[in-house]
Amino acid sequence: MKKLVKYSDAIRFGFEYLLSNYQEVFTIGQGLWSPWYVGNSMKELEVKFGKHRIIDSPVSEAGITGAAIGASLCGYRPIVIHPRMDFMILAADQIVNQAAKWSHMLGGRSNPKITIRSVINRGGEQGAQHSQALHAWYAHIPGLRVVMPATVQDARDLLISSVLCDDPVIYIDDRWLYEREEEISDIEIVDLKNIKPKILKNGSDLTLVSSGYSTLLCLETAEKLKNENIHCDVIDMRVINPLDVNIILESVKRTKKLCVVDGGWAACGLAGEIIASVVESIEPNVLTHKPVRITLPWAPAPMSRSLEKIYYPDVNYIHNKIKTNFINK
Amino acid sequence: MSFVSDLKGYVNPNYFTKPVNLFDFSKEFLIKLLKKMVLIRFIEEEIGNLILSSDIKCPCHLAIGQEAIAAGISENLTCKDKVFGNHRSHAHYLAMGGDIYQLIAEVFGKIDGCSLGMGGSMHIIDREKGFQGSVPIVGGTIPIAVGAALAAKFDKKNHIAVTFFGDGACEEGILHESLNFASAYDLPVLFVCENNLYSSHLDIKIRQPSDMVSRFAHAHKISSNVIDGNNIIEVVSQSKKMIEFIRKEQKPAFLEAVTYRWRGHVGPDENIDVGVRRSQKDLAAWKNRDPIKRLKEAMVENKSLTEISYKTIESDIRKEIHEYIASAKKSEFPPDENLKNLVYSA
Numbered sequence: 181m182k183k184l185v186k187y188s189d190a191i192r193f194g195f196e197y198l199l200s201n202y203q204e205v206f207t208i209g210q211g212l213w214s215p216w217y218v219g220n221s222m223k224e225l226e227v228k229f230g231k232h233r234i235i236d237s238p239v240s241e242a243g244i245t246g247a248a249i250g251a252s253l254c255g256y257r258p259i260v261i262h263p264r265m266d267f268m269i270l271a272a273d274q275i276v277n278q279a280a281k282w283s284h285m286l287g288g289r290s291n292p293k294i295t296i297r298s299v300i301n302r303g304g305e306q307g308a309q310h311s312q313a314l315h316a317w318y319a320h321i322p323g324l325r326v327v328m329p330a331t332v333q334d335a336r337d338l339l340i341s342s343v344l345c346d347d348p349v350i351y352i353d354d355r356w357l358y359e360r361e362e363e364i365s366d367i368e369i370v371d372l373k374n375i376k377p378k379i380l381k382n383g384s385d386l387t388l389v390s391s392g393y394s395t396l397l398c399l400e401t402a403e404k405l406k407n408e409n410i411h412c413d414v415i416d417m418r419v420i421n422p423l424d425v426n427i428i429l430e431s432v433k434r435t436k437k438l439c440v441v442d443g444g445w446a447a448c449g450l451a452g453e454i455i456a457s458v459v460e461s462i463e464p465n466v467l468t469h470k471p472v473r474i475t476l477p478w479a480p481a482p483m484s485r486s487l488e489k490i491y492y493p494d495v496n497y498i499h500n501k502i503k504t505n506f507i508n509k
Numbered sequence: 510m511s512f513v514s515d516l517k518g519y520v521n522p523n524y525f526t527k528p529v530n531l532f533d534f535s536k537e538f539l540i541k542l543l544k545k546m547v548l549i550r551f552i553e554e555e556i557g558n559l560i561l562s563s564d565i566k567c568p569c570h571l572a573i574g575q576e577a578i579a580a581g582i583s584e585n586l587t588c589k590d591k592v593f594g595n596h597r598s599h600a601h602y603l604a605m606g607g608d609i610y611q612l613i614a615e616v617f618g619k620i621d622g623c624s625l626g627m628g629g630s631m632h633i634i635d636r637e638k639g640f641q642g643s644v645p646i647v648g649g650t651i652p653i654a655v656g657a658a659l660a661a662k663f664d665k666k667n668h669i670a671v672t673f674f675g676d677g678a679c680e681e682g683i684l685h686e687s688l689n690f691a692s693a694y695d696l697p698v699l700f701v702c703e704n705n706l707y708s709s710h711l712d713i714k715i716r717q718p719s720d721m722v723s724r725f726a727h728a729h730k731i732s733s734n735v736i737d738g739n740n741i742i743e744v745v746s747q748s749k750k751m752i753e754f755i756r757k758e759q760k761p762a763f764l765e766a767v768t769y770r771w772r773g774h775v776g777p778d779e780n781i782d783v784g785v786r787r788s789q790k791d792l793a794a795w796k797n798r799d800p801i802k803r804l805k806e807a808m809v810e811n812k813s814l815t816e817i818s819y820k821t822i823e824s825d826i827r828k829e830i831h832e833y834i835a836s837a838k839k840s841e842f843p844p845d846e847n848l849k850n851l852v853y854s855a
Binding site: 206232237238240242243244245246247248249250251252253254255256258273274277278281282283284285286287288289290291322323325345346347373 | 591593622623624625626627628632633634636641642644646649651652653654655656657658659660661663664670682683686687689690693847850851852853854855
């Protein structure tokens with residue numbers, strides 16, 4: 181049965197499902213008993229499931245992430261919460277050196293079954309250390325899986341698939357998506373290994389690829405272009421590590437144009453990686469136009485609202501870029 | 510720099526050189542301890558020789574001289590407890606009863622190894638025996654052990670977690686996050702610092718204002734104790750008390766065992782030309798504070814061991830290790846497909 185749900189509530193439904201059905205699931209991180217940190221997405225879970233399973237932790241990103249890894253090696257499926265991705269950098273050793281490597285370097289004898297939920301929380305004049313989208317860093321690391329739900333349904337279902345996966349998974353949601361409302365269907369458990377990028381909108385003129393909040397921008401841009409009789413394939417990556425571009429290859433063979441929108445920086449980033457992975461797998465004459473990536477300007481996030489306005493790409497910016505690079509050319 | 514040696518006599522190699530007091534431990538138990546330490550030492554010596562002959566290439570951090578700590582503590586643990594190591598963990602693995610052949614094969618990088626030849630000396634594991642893994646990032650397993658203790662607390666089966674680390678790891682911020690969390694949440698974990706006074710080449714004197722690292726436990730309201738890490742009877746007795754306390758009270762504890770490594774930071778070399786204090790004279794003095802010799806001499810004195818029976822113990826262990834080395838040499842390297850097959854769970 182379909183029902184209308186907000187993105188932030190869908191995340192909470194994912195937690196409720198996991199905590200109700202799997203005794204080995206618990207969650208730990210800063211701010212879990214406070215409304216300030218993760219909005220409505222975990223509201224009152226501690227009331228429903230107890231403070232022993234919803235653990236509001238000391239201010240120790242690395243220590244807490246390591247502890248969750250340790251618990252995951254002993255039969256549990258912890259979900260660590262980093263309410264802002266910037267602060268998660270303090271836990272990078274435990275994520276990159278430990279969680280990602282444990283299986284490989286110990287011959288597959290031990291797998292950290294850990295999910296690390298990290299929130300991209302930008303805007304509002306928060307400045308350079310409260311605004312980063314560092315998903316590409318973690319997509320660079322073999323051994324991690326990285327998911328970025330863009331739709332309300334995925335906000336819930338990718339969380340469930342992440343936690344039930346036996347590998348370390350970075351689940352990245354975006355505060356700018358929390359009010360998004362969509363109809364979602366009943367829960368069906370899908371193995372994360374089988375979750376692939378998805379075409380959310382069909383069109384034959386241009387392939388638009390993105391993940392997370394950028395997917396919402398792409399959907400809105402595609403709607404705007406549709407009014408001008410330009411039809412886009414909008415592909416939502418959903419999983420960015422391991423990267424699977426097969427569906428994009430199929431799409432660009434039809435549209436012959438590729439534009440990738442990403443909420444991170446360009447250098448060594450997700451947009452560049454997607455374009456490279458596509459162009460090295462197709463014949464040189466498939467694309468009629470140079471591929472385009474739309475990313476953040478090469479600067480840390482600014483504070484002042486006037487600079488924030490030019491910093492984050494919006495629908496108009498993406499629309500103009502597409503018109504300039506693909507249509508009026 | 511203002512350095513104070515709070516460990517005082519513990520760091521003087523000329524103290525604690527006499528045969529150890531055996532109290533009323535049984536002959537069988539003492540022989541078990543002796544064999545365990547000899548096994549660890551001989552494997553480390555053989556690995557050192559195999560590095561010199563270029564048969565073994567991966568970095569090996571040897572624990573010769575430090576055997577009593579792992580050998581003694583493990584006597585108070587079961588395979589259901591969760592033990593985590595570090596870069597120098599052959600002793601921890603072996604003390605828990607980790608498979609000897611699989612350790613040797615692992616150091617050779619062979620498929621028969623405990624980590625299928627994917628880890629080498631620094632990444633070893635034998636989960637069935639309670640040894641949950643070792644990794645070389647300094648302090649890397651400390652929070653992981655704290656998490657294993659959190660799991661043990663949830664399980665309510667009275668198991669504990671143990672993390673072995675060195676004095677260098679006490680300079681990492683992660684130790685302090687881990688001590689704080691373990692203390693604030695009453696987690697059953699034993700922090701064991703094998704304080705061998707050196708981190709790589711550098712003397713603790715020029716790294717910290719005090720050589721007593723258990724002062725950090727005090728700051729986090731964790732009960733702690735300093736012991737002579739080269740006295741296996743003291744290690745067994747003191748760790749027994751602490752482990753019983755952890756199981757009963759469901760609280761962490763911190764054991765600082767003072768010791769000295771005979772070889773360098775990595776490899777078989779003695780590293781006498783590094784640091785500000787490590788001289789040939791110091792090393793010779795510390796070799797006299799040998800945990801094996803001190804146990805053996807006490808046992809000979811109280812007639813629970815003869816020189817002849819000790820020689821038999823040595824030659825039996827040496828022979829066993831040589832057989833394992835011969836087999837490990839014959840074992841295959843990992844198949845190429847394992848490079849990618851082990852990145853994610855099967």
